[in-house]
Amino acid sequence: MTVEEITAKLRSIIEPYVEEKELLNNIMPETDLLEDLKINSANLVDIIIDVEMAFDIEIDDDAAEQMLKVKDSVAIIQERITA
């Protein structure tokens, strides 16, 4: 999967957790899930579990804690689907 494909799939996973939908229109690698998309931090765990199911991968807790920016999340996902 390309970075663009992973990003698009990630965007659809994140969408239900973003209250202000217009914030999703301009997702960049540097976009921060909490700061920029204003996601409730308690929902990060749900996003990680959804990502694991959608991509059929396992994300350990150390990696999960790094998934704050889109680029880091995509890198962590890409590493695991190609592993």
Place this chain on the structure above:
Amino acid sequence: MDHCHTILQLLPYKTPFLFVDRFLQIDENGASGEYTFRKEEFFYQGHFPDQPITPGVILTETMAQIGLVGLGIFLTKAHESKEKKNFVFTSSDVEFLKEVLPEEKVKVSSEKIYFRLGKLKCKVQMWNEEGERVAKGVLAGMMV
């Protein structure tokens, strides 16, 4: 069942906001416990003056204290170190099926959906003494 008693002692709540009399069972998959709503509870004075009924928020709180916080203490092994933990209630989606009146004893049981990165999410149900389900829902919180 020794750990049930220890976990009861470690709950951060005190009267008039403690809604657990005892835990019946706590293991890695879930927790159960019971509470009797005393007719003197503070909220019956206003909810409602002539017709006391236990408020839904209090039923939700009771479900959270037994099903979520009790289980959270067990899962973080705080009962082994006797360490007091704080708990942040982060979400609830509860349906109320029957009213609960003063002096009713309720039983709560929870079933873990997941516990990851400090967040615990559970399916929680409440029954009355007749064995009728009075509330059900999904609650989540973070152990900090």
